Amino acid sequence: MSKITIDEVKRIAALSRIAITEAEASAMAVELGGIVEFVEQLQKVDTTGVEPTSQVTGLEDVWRPDVIRAKADNISQLDLLRNAPQQQDGYVKVRRVMQ
Amino acid sequence: MIDVTRPIAELARAVQSGELTARQLVEACLAAIETKSSYHAVLELNAAALGQADAVDTRIVAGESVGVLAGVPFIAKDNFLTLGGHTTAASHILKPFEAPYQSTAIAKLEAAGAIMVAKANMDAFGHGSSTENSDFGPTKNPVDPTMVPGGSSGGPAAAVALGLCSFAVATDTGGSIRQPASFSGVVGLKPTYGLVSRYGVVAMASSTDTIGPLTRSVADAALVLDVMSGQDPADATTIERQAEPYTTTWRSGKAKIGLIKEYLGEGIDPEVKAATLAAVARFRAAGLDVEEVSLPSLDLALACYYIIVPAEISSNLSRYDGIKYGYSAPEAKTLAETYDLTRSQGFGAEAKRRILIGTYVLSSGYYDAYYKKAQAVRTLLIQDFTKAFETYGVLIGPTSPITAFPLGQKAHDPLAMYLADLCTVAVSLVGAPAISIPSGHTKAGLPIGLQLIAAQQDERRLLAAADAAEALLQDRVVA
Numbered sequence: 001m002s003k004i005t006i007d008e009v010k011r012i013a014a015l016s017r018i019a020i021t022e023a024e025a026s027a028m029a030v031e032l033g034g035i036v037e038f039v040e041q042l043q044k045v046d047t048t049g050v051e052p053t054s055q056v057t058g059l060e061d062v063w064r065p066d067v068i069r070a071k072a073d074n075i076s077q078l079d080l081l082r083n084a085p086q087q088q089d090g091y092v093k094v095r096r097v098m099q
Numbered sequence: 100m101i102d103v104t105r106p107i108a109e110l111a112r113a114v115q116s117g118e119l120t121a122r123q124l125v126e127a128c129l130a131a132i133e134t135k136s137s138y139h140a141v142l143e144l145n146a147a148a149l150g151q152a153d154a155v156d157t158r159i160v161a162g163e164s165v166g167v168l169a170g171v172p173f174i175a176k177d178n179f180l181t182l183g184g185h186t187t188a189a190s191h192i193l194k195p196f197e198a199p200y201q202s203t204a205i206a207k208l209e210a211a212g213a214i215m216v217a218k219a220n221m222d223a224f225g226h227g228s229s230t231e232n233s234d235f236g237p238t239k240n241p242v243d244p245t246m247v248p249g250g251s252s253g254g255p256a257a258a259v260a261l262g263l264c265s266f267a268v269a270t271d272t273g274g275s276i277r278q279p280a281s282f283s284g285v286v287g288l289k290p291t292y293g294l295v296s297r298y299g300v301v302a303m304a305s306s307t308d309t310i311g312p313l314t315r316s317v318a319d320a321a322l323v324l325d326v327m328s329g330q331d332p333a334d335a336t337t338i339e340r341q342a343e344p345y346t347t348t349w350r351s352g353k354a355k356i357g358l359i360k361e362y363l364g365e366g367i368d369p370e371v372k373a374a375t376l377a378a379v380a381r382f383r384a385a386g387l388d389v390e391e392v393s394l395p396s397l398d399l400a401l402a403c404y405y406i407i408v409p410a411e412i413s414s415n416l417s418r419y420d421g422i423k424y425g426y427s428a429p430e431a432k433t434l435a436e437t438y439d440l441t442r443s444q445g446f447g448a449e450a451k452r453r454i455l456i457g458t459y460v461l462s463s464g465y466y467d468a469y470y471k472k473a474q475a476v477r478t479l480l481i482q483d484f485t486k487a488f489e490t491y492g493v494l495i496g497p498t499s500p501i502t503a504f505p506l507g508q509k510a511h512d513p514l515a516m517y518l519a520d521l522c523t524v525a526v527s528l529v530g531a532p533a534i535s536i537p538s539g540h541t542k543a544g545l546p547i548g549l550q551l552i553a554a555q556q557d558e559r560r561l562l563a564a565a566d567a568a569e570a571l572l573q574d575r576v577v578a
């Protein structure tokens with residue numbers, strides 16, 4: 001019995017915004033189940049009173065003035081738009097949200 | 100015959116003095132890339148390389164001092180944003196992407212006179228240990244083309260070993276520089292987290308992604324690190340570099356070397372273990388003080404890594420939505436379909452696996468049990484390393500528990516593939532620097548790497564120790 005069911009795979013695929021077929025979901029359930037079973041060995045470790053790590057080099061609150069960087073890279077709006085699959089009048093074009 | 104495999108400092112001096120031209124070096128690389136194309140180390144040539152070489156040569160003729168990397172040709176892993184061509188991270192979803200700006204690391208190398216000749220193959224987005232997860236086909240091992248070159252920086256490692264360039268730059272998130280260096284028989288350096296800016300590099304796991312060189316010698320690695328390192332206002336996680344240059348000349352009192360016990364136990368190939376012990380025997384014969392040391396939390400590192408890193412991957416890869424850039428599913432009719440179909444068609448199997456695992460461990464009801472637990476275990480790892488560095492200047496062990504394996508052998512067994520990173524992930528989680536140097540080879544002739552690890556920001560000690568070890572291992576040990 002896999003650690004992760006086919007229904008759970010479908011649920012997390014939906015959360016991840018990845019369309020998935022029945023066959024893929026069933027293969028993934030086995031693969032992901034194996035990985036989750038492997039990482040579950042951490043459950044046995046006593047971490048009482050151990051603070052979780054969130055940053056490893058000790059940097060804190062790196063501030064900068066809230067201004068546009070002095071065109072360091074010379075990136076124009078057009079340069080950024082060039083890669084958008086669909087665009088119109090200087091905007092990124094998005095497919096309809098509502099029917 | 101132009102030899103691009105000479106020491107980098109020597110090549111730069113030769114170009115600056117007029118003994119060689121940058122054009123000759125770039126042409127030699129382009130010819131080698133063509134001749135060795137069957138290894139599939141390279142994804143795309145830099146069409147501007149010859150023009151950049153001519154510009155360097157013109158400046159030198161005009162009497163200008165170009166920089167410490169004058170005319171030196173290099174190859175960049177394809178997850179560095181570079182101008183004038185594609186940046187794909189070897190993924191279908193980024194196949195059409197042309198970067199609108201350049202990564203800081205590449206900009207610094209070019210400012211020092213180096214010339215990028217090509218972009219190198221990799222496991223898509225850096226997810227893998229063999230380069231077989233490239234959406235454009237695997238790279239072959241430079242020593243034996245029936246074997247994998249390691250990964251995810253298999254392309255850069257093979258490129259350096261095959262003499263396609265003088266050095267390569269790559270990323271290391273859990274061993275992606277060190278492990279392919281070990282499999283391909285070259286030097287691979289992963290610096291302290293934050294020492295080299297990640298600005299303009301395709302993100303994998305933001306808390307462990309680092310940038311470093313693959314080279315033919317420790318001295319070359321030091322020189323490239325020296326050029327790339329330093330704070331960058333565009334990457335808030337960068338740290339201050341040391342004022343002194345990163346060289347191999349640092350000298351200390353006699354700091355002890357710790358041989359990591361956990362990296363010689365279960366799961367380590369007998370030939371890798373034998374080569375590691377043979378290297379230790381040489382160090383001891385040379386008068387170095389090597390002692391066995393135990394870091395008990397290391398046994399947990401791989402499990403810890405495969406929670407934290409997929410979690411960060413699932414967040415970082417959410418940006419690929421078929422709208423802003425990259426591939427977009429043409430048949431999608433609604434916004435939701437654009438997301439679902441683009442990501443389904445654009446991501447390979449391993450990227451999907453990691454996104455799904457990451458989403459699972461971060462999802463409601465599981466967060467504390469997996470992600471928070473793993474971050475606490477990470478603290479235990481940091482404590483173990485901190486304690487070890489109170490006694491030892493440098494820690495050593497094998498870079499990978501195994502040597503290069505046949506193409507296809509582990510391609511369909513993700514967990515078996517993950518085990519190739521057994522000895523590299525812990526260092527990534529604690530943010531320390533480490534280097535892999537060639538130490539020997541198996542009876543079959545496959546390269547074996549030795550890993551040296553130092554405390555955060557102790558690169559100068561690490562490089563000096565690795566340089567000394569390199570000299571003692573000049574005649575490689577045979578396992």
